[in-house]
Amino acid sequence: MEIRYSTGRHAKDNKPTPKVCESFTAFASAVVGGSKTIGVLSTDTKEILNQKKTRLPYFWVEMLDPAGGRNKANAGASHVVRFDIDGTTAAGWEILRELFSTYQGFAYTTASHMHPTVNSEQRWRVVLAVSRPLSPVELLCLSTTVQQDVMDTYELIAEDSVNWDSRVYNAAQVLFGPDERAEVVYFSGDAVDADSVLLRAVPAEVPPSILRDPSKVSAVGTDDKAEYLIANGHAKGELIDGIKLPIICPFEDGHTSASGETSTVYMLDGTGGFEQGKIICLHEGCKHRSQEDFLDKIGYRVADFDIVEAEGASGEYLPWPKFKRDKFDQIEGTITNVLMALRRPDLCGVQIRLDEFRNDIILTTPKGSHVQLRDEYYTKIHTTIEQKLGFKKFEEAAIKRAVRLIAFENRYDSLKDWISKLPEWDGTPRIDTFFCRHWRIDQSAYTKAVGRYWWTLLAGRALEPGIKGDMAVVLVSQQGKNKSEGIRSMAPTPEHYMELDFEKPAAERIREMRGHNVIELGEMRGMNKAGIGAVRVTISTRADRNRGLYREHYDILLRRCGFIATVNTDTPLTDSEGNRRWLPMTIPDDTDGKHIAKQIEAERDQLWAEAVRVFKQDGIAWERAETLAKTILSDYEVKDDVWVSCISEWLETEAIELGDTSGITNGQRVPLTSKDLLVEAIGFKAPQVKRGDEMRVAKIMKDLGYKKKRLLSLPGQPYHWEKRD
Structure with missing residues (x-):
């Protein structure tokens, strides 16, 4: 079989050259013969060793577009199978070598083989011939299965561990060639039978x-x-x-x-x-x-x-299934018969599917409308099967079990479907300057980096559920800038947007987040310490473990959303441990937010199309945003010393009651509550006071030498601050 692949001169070469070898033997000779001298020494540190390794040439899969360069979107078919043994003993390698000898292939040591920085472990790269070219998904499935085959036998006869680097099973990953010191061995068995291996098993994680x-x-x-x-x-x-x-x-x-x-x-x-x-x-x-x-x-x-004819027309879509019947030719109410009926929309009346984005079962009616499954629909389906199809009576529990199974078999992803129908990106850059154009935020390297991060985060979470994205954008401004309406317009549809309520239990928040791609964290100011911790965990978590109502087992729900916060105070960051997760930007006071939502909606599809293109090429653009954020975070952090000085000065000021001098200071007032301090010393309005603000005041008062005491003699028995003895 002809071997098509591509090669690069070194790790930073993103324009590999297409290559063709007439056979696997010729390919092996090309790889081994292309070894490069990089001068690895036993005294090299890990950093120096890694730097030297980047000078090695690499080989890669066949490119879809020969001029498209090395990127995930351009990864085509693989004509060989690659493995990376990233650590084992000499005895372990000898057994692996024997097991690999049943295949046609070759192996060579890596640059770090037996190096002191890797504890003198054996490190080998193995390349096997395959019966036909493999798509990226087939490469992943087949590689994982062959590894499992090898390990199933290995574990029966060996005790030493083997560390496999499974990243090479991804078609987008390159494999570095040998250096001048490499040992090479050849295997003279048969090429991996692609169809047989793929038929036997598909990895569960795919x-x-x-x-x-x-x-x-x-x-x-x-x-x-x-x-x-x-x-x-x-x-x-x-x-x-x-x-x-x-x-x-x-x-x-x-x-x-x-x-x-x-x-x-x-x-x-x-x-x-x-x-x-x-x-x-x-x-x-x-x-x-x-x-x-x-x-x-x-x-x-x-x-x-033939295509199903319109309602009322004659003809059947398919012959009836071979239902199990009793001696009177009536269909038995068995779970097998129920499943066969539900697999036929023309018989049961609906198509049953699971929307993996929403984690909901969706029913599609003959007229094409889509409805979320509700309890009463179980009864409707049950009635249809018994009355229309002539089933013998059976328990409704069978319907529920069958519906869940059929839905799982027919799962789809509505968010990915929406993205697949987007128009082509017109080539005009929009995402970098998004916040600057619509809210007139100052244009800088930082604000552009935040725009790029935000949109690639949304696209990334949509296309690769659970991908890392642990920073949240913060929009800081006065009221009246239509921040929430603008944020709502970023979502694919209004139903994809929500505002998260941290007053609700965590389990309820997890259920509510499912099916939403853009989530707003409204009004950060005043969050108490528990609230800040909950927000920090919410932002950084990549998957939630949730058990649906009345369900026996837990589901793992991979995150599909990005978080964006809105706040009306200039210093919203109160979490010294987690401030790095925030990307704050200030909206100018003279920004008119009246038409922002409509403007965003008008270009939303192109914003998404560009974000999808950028994500597929480069992934989520988080590095630059995180780096530049460090230079501005201090401008948004709460300065406790301001509150301390205000409260301390107010406590020493003479109290004035009913216009007369009382002769006592504010610190001697009875009662003296945290709310009094926030309203009179800090300048809050009473309705603005939140639990978190009171907790912050409590810390300051304790530092100033006050203690809290409950006044049992007063109505409501309020807590009161008094000076310690």
């Missing part, structure tokens, strides 16, 4: 939604052939990982050995980058059979799958 081309996924999550196989009794089990359906081989009578659960499967349309679905049978007697052989044998004809 999101099933990325294994298929979204344009090939039907409204019910399968395709025409899969629906036919299910409806006509050829399916052997449930759809696995949304891509493969175990089936009964139509040529099973000719098999010479027993069939396993996944010996014969149907791989759905669009799987692994292939246009058409295909039936794969691992039995020796079926290896010569074509797809036409399989389809003819099961009786599949394209004409059987």
Whole structure:
């Protein structure tokens, strides 16, 4: 097989050169023969060693666009499989070497092999031949499975640990070539059989939604052939990982050995980058059979799958499933029969899907409307199955279990769907200057970096759930700048926006955040210490563990949102431990916020389109924003000494009551409450006083030598401050 790949001269070379080798043997010679002298010494520190390693050439996957350079979006097919053994013993490597020898390939030591900085561990890179080119998703799945195969045997005969660097399973990752000291070994086995390995297992950590081309996924999550196989009794089990359906081989009578659960499967349309679905049978007697052989044998004809006719027209979409019936030909109310009925929207009346973004089950009616599942709909579906289809009576609990399973099989992501329908970016930069243009915030390197971070965060969390994004933007201004309305306009739809209420329990906040991409933290001023801690944890968390109401098991909900705070005070940052997580900017007093929401809405799609493009190329742009924020954070931090001086001076001032001099100071007043201090010494208005402000005053009063005492003799028994003896 011809090997197509690309090479770079060193780590910083982002314009690799396309290469072609006529065979894997020629490819191995090119890689090994391209070793470079970098002069690694045993006395090198880790920093020096890492610096020297960056001078090594690298090889990469085939590029989609030869002129597009090295970036995630340009990573194409991989014609080899790569492994990085990042640490083991000499004995451990000898066993691994023996296990890898069943494949065709080669291995070479890394620049840090046996170096003192890595505790003299064995470090090897292994490259194996593969039967056909692999898409990025297939590379990830196959590499993980081969590693597991090797380790399953290794752990039976070895005790030494092996550290695998799985980053090389990502097509976007390069693999550095050998240096001048590298040891090289060759393996003379067979190329990895891509189809057989991919058929056996798909790693659980790979999101099933990325294994298929979204344009090939039907409204019910399968395709025409899969629906036919299910409806006509050829399916052997449930759809696995949304891509493969175990089936009964139509040529099973000719098999010479027993069939396993996944010996014969149907791989759905669009799987692994292939246009058409295909039936794969691992039995020796079926290896010569074509797809036409399989389809003819099961009786599949394209004409059987005409588009469903309009309501009231004649004709059926599919033959009825082979329901289990009693002796009177009535359909049994078994869970298997219920599942078959619910997989047929033309029979049960709705398509049942799980929106992974909202974590809600969505029902699509025959007229195309989408409604969120409510309890009463279970009864409606139950009634339809019993009355329309003639099912024998069964418990509604079966409906609930079946609906959840069908929804999971047909899962989709509404936010990703919305992004996929965005117009092409027109090339005009907008995200860097976003806040400067709309709220007239001073344009600087910092404010531009914040704009870029904010929009790439939104795009990143939408496309890669749970990706790190632990900083929040803060808009500082007077009232009347329409901050909240402007923030709402950034969201894909109004339903994607919410304001988070920290008065609610944490579990309720987690449930409410699901299905929202833009979340506002309103009015930061006055948050008490517990509130600040909750905000800090909320911003930095990448996934939430949540159990839905009346559910038995917990769900892991990966974060899909960005947080943006609004505040009316000039010094909102009161958390000395977590101030680095904030990116504050001041809106000028003369900014007119009247039309901001409409202006943002008018360019929202292009903002998102640009953000998606930038994120796919460079990821979330957090580094520059975080670095520049350090130069301005002190301008927004609360200065406790101002409050201390105001309170101290006021306590020593003579108290004036009813216009007459009382002869006592304010510090001697009875009662003397924290609210009195905030209103009279600091200048708050009474309705503005929050619990956090009172706690801040309490700390100051204790530092000034006061203690809190409850006045039991006064109405309401208020707490009162008095000087310690």
